[in-house]
Amino acid sequence: MQVELICTSSDGKIEAKYMVTLQEDLLTSEIKIFNLGMASFRMTGSVLSHLTVSTPEASYAVGLQGSDFFSNPPFLADFSIIPPAFGKTKNQPSKKSFGEIFSSWGTKNQSPEKIAEKELEGEETDNYKHLTDDMSKIYKNAPRNFTLIDRGRRNSVVVGRDGFKEVYLLSPGSRHESYGRYSYICVGQAALLQPIIIESQSEWRGKQSLHNPNM
Secondary structure (H helix, E strand, O other): OEEEEEEEOOOOOEEEEEEEEEOOOEEEEEEEEEEOOOOOEEEEEEEEEEEEOOOHHHEEEEOOOOOEEEEOOOOOOOOOOOOOOOOOOOOOOOOOOHHHHOOOOOOOOOOHHHHHHHOEEEEOOOOEEEOOOOEEEEEOOOOOEEEEEEOOOOEEEEEEEEOOOEEEEEEOOOOOOOOOOOOEEEEEEEEEEEEEEEOOOEEEEEEEEEEOOOO
């Protein structure tokens, strides 16, 4: 089964096609961007999937060791499923919501103090990354394929990408009810830190695949 969505900019210079294909053991999401204008086009964004798990405490990301990461609070969208206390330690007061502070990525008018508070860069040292704590990370040089394992459901998904250079990974943490609203892992292919440049009269393609080897 395949569903295709097409969107064109108001001036007709940019056309985007989004195709979702479902097979028995494979779900793919593919984006095609056509730059019909005379100038290059700079694009940022991501393709996100929310995968149901028993609980993040029983979930692991396998194969990300050695990848550079950038930690940042999750960006918000109409389909976001973010716990209200995400990123806060117990008894930590809340002065503002994430929507007020982090309404968009890469805001240019932020002070250096605010940037220093929320930014954290490093290298992933764990090849069997336990997702029990809340986390929101962009991996900049991750392998093209890695695996998400849910030991509670005894299930796994191989996450693959093409065209995108970054991987986004979010865990809401394990302080919530098992098999509940926040029992998921959000994963996506992204261009958030390094924009994709599409030259004039050219086409770009990006793809995410979710393969269940257990079926």
